[in-house]
Amino acid sequence: ITEDHPREPHTFKGRMRKEQEDIVLGAHGKNGMQVTILRAPDFYGGDSPLSMLYRVFDAAVKGKTADVIGPIDKPHEFIYVPDLARTLYQLSQVDAAYGKGWNIGGAGFITVKEFSEKIFKRAGSKLKLRVAGLWTLRLLGLFNPFMREFVEMHYLMTEPLFVYDEALRRLIPELRKTPYDDGIERTLAFERARRAP
Numbered sequence: 001i002t003e004d005h006p007r008e009p010h011t012f013k014g015r016m017r018k019e020q021e022d023i024v025l026g027a028h029g030k031n032g033m034q035v036t037i038l039r040a041p042d043f044y045g046g047d048s049p050l051s052m053l054y055r056v057f058d059a060a061v062k063g064k065t066a067d068v069i070g071p072i073d074k075p076h077e078f079i080y081v082p083d084l085a086r087t088l089y090q091l092s093q094v095d096a097a098y099g100k101g102w103n104i105g106g107a108g109f110i111t112v113k114e115f116s117e118k119i120f121k122r123a124g125s126k127l128k129l130r131v132a133g134l135w136t137l138r139l140l141g142l143f144n145p146f147m148r149e150f151v152e153m154h155y156l157m158t159e160p161l162f163v164y165d166e167a168l169r170r171l172i173p174e175l176r177k178t179p180y181d182d183g184i185e186r187t188l189a190f191e192r193a194r195r196a197p
Helices: 012-026 054-062 081-092 112-123 134-141 145-152 166-171 180-195
Strands: 037-039 042-044 066-069 078-080 101-103 129-132
Touching: 012 037, 012 145, 037 081, 042 081, 054 066, 054 112, 054 180, 066 112, 078 081, 078 180, 101 166, 112 180, 134 145
Parallel strands: 037 101, 042 078, 066 129
Antiparallel strands: none
């Protein structure tokens, strides 16, 4: 997906996000307001409970079973939260960034299974995953609005979507993306420190 990709969402969440972006970008230049938008793939990192990988890190540190959303064998991409924060700061320092939406991709393509294997291996735990498919999500969605949202967006797990960020790399040549192994090690260190007495 490039910044020029037609924005024609077919889900409620997608339409809501587009509407929010349109409101924000429509406010640019009014009463001195300067706005920019950064679109990112799924994220991970310490103290990120809304990350789809949060439970994997938590389970790996505890030596327990991680709950993940399947399918887990499709290509995906993730971005390390500190990289996202640094990029947002860098964007805020460039005048040409304002009045537009930008994409940032992940550190490479990887499956949820491969990512989970790396996490458990680095944590020194045996890989144990409990995979929730679409039907399980539908059932959980009857009781949990957050899970209901996953049902609607499940196509992102079955039909891989990659965020193309060439325009951002031209704007910020020093754009940094932490390799997965390094990000995993740092996230595990954070999670261990958080649990230390």
